[in-house]
Amino acid sequence: MIRLAAITRVFRMGDQEVRALNGISLDIASGEYVSIMGPSGSGKSTLLNVIGLLDRSDSGRYELDGTDVTGLSENERARVRREKIGFVFQSFHLVPRLTAAENIELPLMLEGVAPAERKTRVDAALDAFDLRDRAFHRPAELSGGQRQRVAIARATILRPTALLADEPTGNLDHRIGAEVVALLEGLHHGGTTLIIVTHDRELGARAHRHIAMRDGEIVADET
Amino acid sequence: MNLRDTLTLSLTTVASYRTRSLLIVLAMALGVAAVVVLTALGEGARRYVVGQFSSLGTNLLIVLPGRAETAGGFPGAALGQTPRDLTLEDARFIGQLPQVRRLAPLNVGVAELTAGGRLREVTVLGSNAELLPIRHMKLSQGSFLAHGSERSAQIVLGSVLAREFFPDGRAVGQRVRLGDSRFLVSGVLAVQGESMGFNSDEIAIIPIDYAQELFNTESLFRILVEAKSRTAIEPAKAAISHALKLRHDGEEDVTVITQDAVLATFDRILTALTLAVAGIAAISLAVAGILVMNVMLVAVAQRTAEIGLLKAIGAPAADIRRLFFAEALWLSLAGGVIGFALGHFGAWMVRLAYPLLPAWPPAWASVAGVATALVTGIAASLLPASRAARLDPVLALSGK
Structure with missing residues (x-):
């Protein structure tokens, strides 16, 4: 499903070149549960951003679901993100002005789904993520766990094939983090490809496939 | 979205x-x-x-005797005097021009108005029935100078005068004395206030013939002319100048002004x-x-x-x-x-x-x-x- 071949990503910091990704080749099959681990600056977040089409590679080739997405324009990549990718971030990234329900509704709005259908789907998501009684609260009135549940509901409302999580438990305490992980794993059991970037060894170990990175290269890939 | x-x-x-x-x-x-x-x-x-x-009148032309020129060849011009009077005959002649809807000849003077034991000096306008529509004036009581009956001794009083002389408000039908003649009050003007520095609430209007008799003059002070339409103003001005030049032996000794130019x-x-x-x-x-x-x-x-x-x-x-x-x-x-x-x-x-x-x-x-x-x-x-x-x-x- 995800096929990276010799992907390179170079950042320029002043007159220095930093190879965030240095010739990464990686195949991830549909429905896999993968963790990507490594120290800060190892390129794991950049890898996740490239997989999620948020970032583009400087060289190499990327195939998603059998189509080459390497040379897509920013607008085309936005469409692919909308249709195939769900993002979960460490800092939740909820829109502070919107209620929980409205935050979940955002991707449906972007997709142009009719209001009546939007309502049924948001209602279903609120039930599925146990947010029914928080539907009309704004992010500031929600706990960290609730915020991340809203973010996951938003990431999955358009039923993406891949769910990409960047330190999803980084801002949560241990117990709440475990609940969020259980939720993500539940989605994986439902057939979603789950890719988690984390520092947390315990969380990383739960995945079925472990990728370790250092200095922009994959140093270990074991199942 | x-x-x-x-x-x-x-x-x-x-x-x-x-x-x-x-x-x-x-x-x-x-x-x-x-x-x-x-x-x-x-x-x-x-x-x-x-x-x-426009409270002065619409499509208004004013004919006044004398030529607004300083380069006149005759001695009178320098003094602002006119060699020839503007007369009622001139007015009648202008009235027959096709561009003219109506006109009102005008004489102005001051006379003593006496009634019910009161006396005061008033500004007297001598004119005809057309003055009312031309100047957009309105009556509060009675009627204006009757058409074609300039010889009957009627007087129309301004609202202030009417109130001063007849505090009971019944001015119409009363007799007043103006100078040496007796007049019958036919109407009272509605309150208009001041317009362009001229207060029409304190004037009396009498038929032009009486005014000329009263002030012992044959000549007119002004002729107010209303053209048939806005576009007829300039042709009317030309026609009036031309007609009066013919009547005055080829001498252009009147001035025709239009307010539209100023306006x-x-x-x-x-x-x-x-x-x-x-x-x-x-x-x-x-x-x-x-x-x-x-x-x-x-x-x-x-x-x-x-x-x-x-x-x-x-x-x-x-x-x-x-x-x-x-x-x-x-x-x-x-x-x-x-x-x-x-x-x-x-x-x-x-x-x-x-x-x-x-x-x-x-x-x-x-x-x-x-x-x-x-x-x-x-x-x-x-x-x-x-x-x-x-x-x-x-x-x-x-x-x-």
């Missing part, structure tokens, strides 16, 4: 940054209100002046003034536009992470651009509408404070004010919106 969602979402944004939005809306509203109120003042002044002129000049000056004032007010709108731009740029900087999020969940650049457009649109629309209301309220206050000044804002100014607010607001959002749309998603997500 469809239009409705874009508008709703941006309205939520505008509503949630309350202080910021209120301040911009206030700036916009003041700009629009300034345009509306200032043009209302300019337009009011224009209408006031035009009104003052048109005032009209032009005051319209230009209104436009200038509107332009100055529009500058404040431009300033408000720059304010919108500044605030939108700050908004883009503040909401960088949010823009990144929208991009991450798949919003194309156009959607993001439109969201910021819509935000500016709401702000300037609210500013325009509130400013419109505020401006009309202000104009109403001006009318209340100065009832003589018809300070109605012209429709074009209201439309232009609101339209300028919308256009500047949206134009000011172009740069911030495209900056937001061009943000790199990864950098934006990290708030950089």
Whole structure:
């Protein structure tokens, strides 16, 4: 499903070149549960951003679901993100002005789904993520766990094939983090490809496939 | 994202940054209100002046004896005297010209008015029945000088005179003495107040023949002529000059003036003034536009992470651009509408404070004010919106 071949990503910091990704080749099959681990600056977040089409590679080739997405324009990549990718971030990234329900509704709005259908789907998501009684609260009135549940509901409302999580438990305490992980794993059991970037060894170990990175290269890939 | 969602979402944004939005809306509203109120003042002044002129009569020509020239060959001209009188015969002759609708010959003098033991000096106008329609005067009681009966001894009193001499209000049908002759009061003029420095409330009007007898003169002071239409004014002027030249043995010894020439000049000056004032007010709108731009740029900087999020969940650049457009649109629309209301309220206050000044804002100014607010607001959002749309998603997500 995800096929990276010799992907390179170079950042320029002043007159220095930093190879965030240095010739990464990686195949991830549909429905896999993968963790990507490594120290800060190892390129794991950049890898996740490239997989999620948020970032583009400087060289190499990327195939998603059998189509080459390497040379897509920013607008085309936005469409692919909308249709195939769900993002979960460490800092939740909820829109502070919107209620929980409205935050979940955002991707449906972007997709142009009719209001009546939007309502049924948001209602279903609120039930599925146990947010029914928080539907009309704004992010500031929600706990960290609730915020991340809203973010996951938003990431999955358009039923993406891949769910990409960047330190999803980084801002949560241990117990709440475990609940969020259980939720993500539940989605994986439902057939979603789950890719988690984390520092947390315990969380990383739960995945079925472990990728370790250092200095922009994959140093270990074991199942 | 469809239009409705874009508008709703941006309205939520505008509503949630309350202080910021209120301040911009206030700036916009003041700009629009300034345009509306200032043009209302300019337009009011224009209408006031035009009104003052047209209260003298519409399509009016005034024929006066003498030539307004300093290069005359005869000694009388230098002294402003006229070699030949303007007579009733001249007036009758002018009345037959096809361009002329009606005319009123005029004699003015001062005489003593006596009635019921009271006596005072009054300004007396000698004229005919046509004076009333030509000068747009109205009667409060009785009737004006009757048509074709200039020989009957009627008098029409100004409202102040009528009140002074007949405090019981029953002036019509009473007998008064003017100079040595007795007159029957046929009517009383309605209160008109002063117009162009001439108070018609304190005059008495009698038939022209009596006036000429009273003042012992054959010559007329003026002939007021009403042309058939606005376009007939210039032909009428030429025809009158020509006709009187023929009657006066080829001597051009009368002056025909039209008020339209003067009126048109005032009209032009005051319209230009209104436009200038509107332009100055529009500058404040431009300033408000720059304010919108500044605030939108700050908004883009503040909401960088949010823009990144929208991009991450798949919003194309156009959607993001439109969201910021819509935000500016709401702000300037609210500013325009509130400013419109505020401006009309202000104009109403001006009318209340100065009832003589018809300070109605012209429709074009209201439309232009609101339209300028919308256009500047949206134009000011172009740069911030495209900056937001061009943000790199990864950098934006990290708030950089």
